């Protein structure tokens with residue numbers, strides 16, 4: 304089995320080196336070692352918390368996260384009080400009061416993440432016509448794989464799930480730079496190696512920052528890793544529940560297979 | 576081949592009471608306990624039962640999803656995500672349903688291959704076979720409409736492309752498409768009716784499966800030798816033999832199913848369906864679900880006018896439907912008297928080649944319509960039809976089949 308797997312791996316690697324384009328015509332970003340992938344991986348909670356900080360301080364100025372509730376943040380290791388305090392930084396419209404008015408009140412844990420813009424038109428107006436996409440599902444939506452069947456199949460067996468979407472977000476955050484001499488980038492657009500067509504309306508969002516309180520360096524790469532991890536978590540907050548249950552279910556079925564096989568052998572003993 | 580065994584004396588008095596008035600227990604006893612099946616069935620014969628189990632699983636998970644789902648273009652996408660995130664075990668329901676559809680097609684495609692290879696479609700099982708193709712068509716319609724419900728980009732654009740095919744019909748095409756949509760584009764009315772139909776169709780499938788199985792119990796199962804059952808020596812009772820064997824096969828199948836649900840639930844899906852439907856932004860490549868790809872390739876293989884009469888689009892549509900029609904007519908294209916490819920030294924290779932051809936069609940069906948892929952699609956489509964219309968009848972005539980065993984028992988004894 305091991306031999307078979309490594310053979311498949313070798314075949315997959317050779318094939319990937321030929322095709323560098325994923326579905327949708329994007330360049331395939333390099334694979335990152337996300338701690339949550341694989342059969343026994345787990346999210347690095349500290350990294351998710353730093354990722355939330357990057358989202359709150361940088362991305363949330365332009366990108367909504369409308370499918371996520373504040374109470375979901377409990378999964379990142381925050382206490383109820385902390386979640387409540389985080390939500391209270393934002394305002395939502397109340398239900399009509401007794402005068403029939405709706406007023407702005409502090410958001411509660413049960414509210415969804417408040418969007419930076421009232422609607423798409425406002426979002427476009429403030430971003431010179433471009434629409435910053437909602438980030439709730441961005442990792443699943445950019446999970447384009449590696450551009451060939453065998454590499455994707457191998458990733459599936461390794462339990463990488465939608466990690467190629469996180470690879471992309473990381474690559475996008477770190478992929479800014481000067482365009483090659485022969486590439487013309489229009490006014491207001493920015494060169495990014497990993498974006499389809501290379502000209503993206505989003506200016507480089509992450510720059511070098513001070514180290515975090517726990518001493519984690521504030522490099523672009525570190526912040527990009529954290530925000531990509533956070534968005535991977537946000538794409539499916541029930542992921543850890545799914546995989547924990549999956550391990551048990553698969554184990555149970557595997558044992559049941561053995562029992563049924565022995566039963567079958569016994570029943571069929573006298574058939575010729 | 577209704578069992579000759581008389582009804583047993585049931586121990587439970589309630590069962591006895593009911594059975595005397597409505598003999599369902601006698602029937603079940605006859606059809607699923609003492610029912611005689613050839614004793615040499617291999618694991619390919621387990622896939623029908625597996626398909627039945629996934630069908631039930633997909634229907635049950637679907638009914639529970641429907642209790643939470645809202646068929647409205649403003650609510651559908653976020654509503655499905657609400658099921659995934661906020662409903663207890665909602666993610667499980669949705670992933671089971673989503674991957675259940677794929678597992679259903681996997682089981683049925685293998686089931687069909689079994690019939691192709693062992694000649695199960697031949698006299699006297701032609702009706703079983705045709706009902707099977709009807710099931711396949713119904714499954715495709717059901718799955719297509721189900722895929723529209725989460726209202727992602729691929730939902731919307733897939734629905735647009737496929738419903739638009741009807742516009743290829745001369746004169747009545749455009750009005751029909753407008754009628755199907757309930758408007759001038761895929762929109763809220765379309766989503767509503769697709770939901771209603773998606774809920775209805777599986778029950779139609781159940782009905783046809785019932786006929787399919789009833790017809791099968793009439794002629795009895797085929798077997799790997801393709802030689803009919805001659806005496807009781809050739810058979811075993813359904814219970815405990817097939818129940819034990821099928822349970823084992825089913826559990827292996829469920830392992831794969833569970834693997835997809837829990838470890839790789841999005842592997843067989845398209846990432847763009849996690850982007851909400853947007854009529855103003857067409858995805859770079861519109862790709863249907865994997866199980867449609869061979870047929871999609873046949874559809875796109877026609878990019879030329881046919882005889883100045885049939886425009887390309889209509890040609891593609893006609894060819895796609897013909898591909899299912901020739902499949903249904905296979906019993907009449909096959910001229911060989913021998914059922915099983917075990918004893919057909921030439922045709923067996925052509926059956927395998929046909930599978931390769933379908934895989935190639937599936938591969939190019941998922942690729943953009945670019946030059947090289949179109950050429951491959953055309954050749955593979957040509958081969959698909961050649962297989963049914965020329966190779967199958969010709970090989971049946973010229974092939975010298977190997978000597979058939981006198982009975983199933985003889986073949987089993989020889990192989991021991």
Ligand code: HEM
Pocket residue numbers: 619620621622623624626627630683686687690695696700703704706707708709710711780784787788791795796797798
């Ligand atoms: C909803 C999907 C289907 C279900 C639930 C189903 C179920 C079954 C079951 C339980 C059997 C008996 C067990 C077996 O021989 O495997 C059977 C037999 C058969 N099925 Fe299906 N089936 C389905 C679809 C199809 C399709 C699409 C075809 C072909 C186009 C097909 C062709 C046959 C044939 C030819 C037999 C007789 C097999 C033999 O005895 O050799 N079935 N089916």
